[in-house]
Amino acid sequence: MDNLIMNIRQLIRLSPEEEEFVSRLFTESVLKPGEYFLEEGKICRSVAFIEKGLLRYFVTQDGVEKTIYFSREGEWACNYRSFLPGVPSDTSIQALEETVLRVISYDGLQRFYREVAEGEKFGRVAIEQVFLTSIEQVRSLYADGPAQRYQQFLSAYPDLAQRIPQYHIASYVGVKPQSLSRIRKRLANSQGG
Amino acid sequence: MDNLIMNIRQLIRLSPEEEEFVSRLFTESVLKPGEYFLEEGKICRSVAFIEKGLLRYFVTQDGVEKTIYFSREGEWACNYRSFLPGVPSDTSIQALEETVLRVISYDGLQRFYREVAEGEKFGRVAIEQVFLTSIEQVRSLYADGPAQRYQQFLSAYPDLAQRIPQYHIASYVGVKPQSLSRIRKRLANSQGG
Numbered sequence: 001m002d003n004l005i006m007n008i009r010q011l012i013r014l015s016p017e018e019e020e021f022v023s024r025l026f027t028e029s030v031l032k033p034g035e036y037f038l039e040e041g042k043i044c045r046s047v048a049f050i051e052k053g054l055l056r057y058f059v060t061q062d063g064v065e066k067t068i069y070f071s072r073e074g075e076w077a078c079n080y081r082s083f084l085p086g087v088p089s090d091t092s093i094q095a096l097e098e099t100v101l102r103v104i105s106y107d108g109l110q111r112f113y114r115e116v117a118e119g120e121k122f123g124r125v126a127i128e129q130v131f132l133t134s135i136e137q138v139r140s141l142y143a144d145g146p147a148q149r150y151q152q153f154l155s156a157y158p159d160l161a162q163r164i165p166q167y168h169i170a171s172y173v174g175v176k177p178q179s180l181s182r183i184r185k186r187l188a189n190s191q192g193g
Numbered sequence: 194m195d196n197l198i199m200n201i202r203q204l205i206r207l208s209p210e211e212e213e214f215v216s217r218l219f220t221e222s223v224l225k226p227g228e229y230f231l232e233e234g235k236i237c238r239s240v241a242f243i244e245k246g247l248l249r250y251f252v253t254q255d256g257v258e259k260t261i262y263f264s265r266e267g268e269w270a271c272n273y274r275s276f277l278p279g280v281p282s283d284t285s286i287q288a289l290e291e292t293v294l295r296v297i298s299y300d301g302l303q304r305f306y307r308e309v310a311e312g313e314k315f316g317r318v319a320i321e322q323v324f325l326t327s328i329e330q331v332r333s334l335y336a337d338g339p340a341q342r343y344q345q346f347l348s349a350y351p352d353l354a355q356r357i358p359q360y361h362i363a364s365y366v367g368v369k370p371q372s373l374s375r376i377r378k379r380l381a382n383s384q385g386g
Contacts, residue, residue, distance in 0.1 A: 059332055059335060059336045061335075061336040066335045068335045068336075080321065080324060080325060080328060081328055081332075090332065091332065113314070113317070120314045120316075120317055121306070123317040124313055124316040124317040127320045127321055127324055128277060128320055131320055131327060132274055134324060134327040134328050134331060135272075135327050136274060137331050138262070138330050138331060138334065139252055139261060139283065139284065141331065141335075142252060142254075142261045142334075143252045143259055143261075144254075174335070
């Protein structure tokens with residue numbers, strides 16, 4: 001069984017017929033590092049399950065890219081604020097590694113919701129999960145200092161610190177790369193002592 | 194028809210029997226200004242529809258309250274990060290005005306999802322709506338300066354500027370009250386000229 005079907009089966013029951021039906025709703029797409037799943041200004045017309053790889057979400061402010069989110073293998077990718085109302089995206093989603101996606105269109109997703117017995121439940125529970133991540137991010141942006149935000153990044157994504165360039169992590173944490181270096185040094189010293 | 198049922202009917206179909214069933218799942222609760230729907234450290238055991246009134250969400254960091262969100266009549270209130278996993282809340286939700294809530298328990302909500310024909314769809318679409326608000330807030334916290342954040346607050350909630358004390362709005366925008374005063378003066382001058 002592939003990762004996509006396993007992921008869906010963690011949330012709902014699928015009959016063998018539904019499994020086939022669902023598989024056919026998705027098409028495979030491969031991005032090279034640097035290629036885009038979604039570019040700012042375009043409308044997000046699909047949702048992707050990440051079979052393998054890593055995506056970075058960013059917005060551009062006064063010519064500067066601000067990294068706001070990462071998602072990687074086993075997770076779903078989409079800019080819902082473009083996808084749901086069908087308006088141009090203010091966010092870009094770019095591959096940081098070679099990334100294998102299983103992509104479903106807006107109409108395909110509506111068929112999933114309607115034609116799979118527990119399709120609506122899947123939609124609810126899958127969105128609950130990303131919603132939790134998002135409200136935690138809001139809380140952290142208000143309440144946590146940069147060192148705390150970096151430590152939370154490390155504990156949420158222990159493997160990603162090796163896979164993501166430091167300047168993207170610095171942007172996500174909300175500091176300049178030099179400040180992130182200092183935070184990392186202090187952490188290393190306090191763990192060493 | 195009451196506001197609660199009208200709100201649900203904007204998202205899904207309800208038969209007259211389902212309407213009665215759903216109404217019975219909710220109980221009414223009235224908060225005076227300053228009273229809490231949820232206190233930090235307690236587990237959020239219910240979701241509330243706000244019939245009337247206004248709630249403020251805040252976290253406490255080094256003894257300072259940081260206002261992270263508002264919700265008001267016609268909207269839903271909950272801390273999902275406590276409610277879904279059943280863990281203590283890191284966020285408090287407090288009434289700023291006399292607030293009339295229609296409250297549903299965790300088990301009641303599961304019955305709604307299961308026993309109403311379009312119950313799961315209601316759950317999906319209702320969470321999609323709050324999710325959109327949340328990811329917009331993340332984008333704004335990364336990309337927007339304080340003046341932009343204040344203007345977005347005004348355009349999203351034109352009536353709330355009069356209903357919420359300025360120091361809570363300043364906290365939400367992420368600045369000191371004096372800075373918010375300056376932003377407001379600049380805006381007033383630029384609109385006047």
